[in-house]
Amino acid sequence: MAKVHFVGAGPGDPKLITLQGYQLLQEAGVVIYAGSLVNPELLNYCGTDCQIFNSASMDLWEIIDEMEKGVKAGKEVVRLQTGDFSIYGSIREQVEELRKRQIEFTCTPGVSSFLGAASSLGVEYTVPEVSQSVVITRMAGRTPVPAKESIRSFAQHQTSMVIFLSVQSIKEVVRELLAGGYQPTTPIAVVYKATWPEEKKIISTLANIVDEIKATDITKTALIMVGDFLGDEFHYSKLYDATFPHEYRDAKIEE
Ligand code: SAH
Numbered sequence: 001m002a003k004v005h006f007v008g009a010g011p012g013d014p015k016l017i018t019l020q021g022y023q024l025l026q027e028a029g030v031v032i033y034a035g036s037l038v039n040p041e042l043l044n045y046c047g048t049d050c051q052i053f054n055s056a057s058m059d060l061w062e063i064i065d066e067m068e069k070g071v072k073a074g075k076e077v078v079r080l081q082t083g084d085f086s087i088y089g090s091i092r093e094q095v096e097e098l099r100k101r102q103i104e105f106t107c108t109p110g111v112s113s114f115l116g117a118a119s120s121l122g123v124e125y126t127v128p129e130v131s132q133s134v135v136i137t138r139m140a141g142r143t144p145v146p147a148k149e150s151i152r153s154f155a156q157h158q159t160s161m162v163i164f165l166s167v168q169s170i171k172e173v174v175r176e177l178l179a180g181g182y183q184p185t186t187p188i189a190v191v192y193k194a195t196w197p198e199e200k201k202i203i204s205t206l207a208n209i210v211d212e213i214k215a216t217d218i219t220k221t222a223l224i225m226v227g228d229f230l231g232d233e234f235h236y237s238k239l240y241d242a243t244f245p246h247e248y249r250d251a252k253i254e255e
Contacts, residue, residue, distance in 0.1 A: 002029070002071045004103055006091060008084040008110015009033070012196035014041040016116065020108045021080075029075025032063055037082035037221065039196065051075075064097045071103050083112040087136065088164055114162040117191035117223045120201060121230075125160040129235040130228050133159040139166040139173055155180020163224040167192075170213045173224055174206055182206055187230035192222040203230065 005024045010016035017025075025031065025045040033043065035054035043052055051070070055063055063079075070077040085091040085107070098105050114136060118125060125134045135154045138145060154161060155177045166173050167190060178184065184207035192200040204212050206226070238244045245251040 001104065002074050002076050004067045004071060004077045004079060004098060004105040006079045006081065006085050006094075006105060006107045008108060008112075009038045009042055009080050009082055010111040011083055011113040011116030011194050012039050012199075013116075014039050014044075016111045016195060017042060017045075018108060018110065021110065024076070024078050024108060025080070027076055028078040029073070030066065030070035030077040031080055032058075032066060032077070033080035034082050038080055042080065055079075060093060060097065064094065064101070067098065068101055068103060081110070083114075083116075084110040087112050087114070088138070113194055113223055114164070114225075117162075117189075117194040117225060120191055120194045120199060121189060121203070121225075123225075123229060125162075125227075125229050127229045127234050128237045130231075130233055131158075131160045133157070135159060135161045136164065137161065138164045139169050139176075141165060141169075151176040152180040155182050158182055158186075158227065160227040160229045161225070163226070166224060167213065167222040168219050170224065171210050174210055177206060177226060182226065186226060186228065188224065188226040189230055190218065190222050190224055192216075192218045194223065 007021040007024055022045055025042065026047065028046055028050050030051045031043065031046055032053045032055050035056035046052065053066055067077050067079070079094065081089050095105065126132050137149060137151060137154055139151065151163065151173060158181060163173055184205065186206045188204055188206050188209045190202045190209065190213055200216065200218065202212050242253040243251055
């Protein structure tokens with residue numbers, strides 16, 4: 001029996017889909033893609049008789065009905081979602097509906113935009129002795145955020161943070177970050193359309209970012225990255241330290 005395949009499309013650059021995702025697109029009889037964010041160039045990987053739906057204008061039931069129709073007609077159905085579907089991907093509800101209808105599915109991960117954005121900046125979220133954790137969060141919008149997960153409360157940790165879906169509220173984001181304890185001098189970056197040709201990167205401080213964003217036309221499809229991992233302080237890792245022996249290597253230099 002044919003199946004539904006959830007495939008992470010990656011952040012934008014059509015080469016950043018996995019080989020498995022690419023093969024599934026080549027074999028698909030039906031593709032339902034998230035048109036608001038998935039790069040349509042990825043659809044060039046599909047066969048000529050592949051049926052293509054843009055989910056931007058569809059509701060959950062229309063999506064599930066098309067999946068069921070495709071699978072029942074013996075077609076492999078690809079649900080192509082932006083970045084990786086495990087981050088703000090609305091995959092849970094789709095999976096539950098498929099289970100109810102006894103439709104089998106597979107999942108192929110993708111490169112999330114927070115990874116694409118780190119690549120674009122050439123940065124590491126987990127710089128030794130600066131930050132060893134990454135908080136992925138968002139401001140509450142039409143989708144509420146549980147009160148215990150406020151940006152202000154996460155800001156108390158002053159670790160690396162990536163804030164999705166919130167650039168339109170950059171002023172409030174900055175207010176909450178400062179209220180939580182980040183210093184006005186803390187570095188912050190906004191990356192718009194990471195890995196797309198029209199990508200924009202703005203690196204600033206909490207004190208200045210609001211004005212800098214105001215001066216652009218960025219209102220969506222951007223990530224806010226904040227924390228000292230973007231700053232000047234860093235330490236060499238133990239893993240590649242020549243004086244530090246570990247399971248795969250003896251110490252080469254005496255301390
Ligand atoms: N599942 C996706 C996120 C979907 S939520 C992922 O893993 O990336 C949509 C939000 O993701 C956007 O509002 C924006 O904050 C972010 N986003 C998606 N693609 C992006 C890109 N190429 N560059 C910057 N931000 C992006």
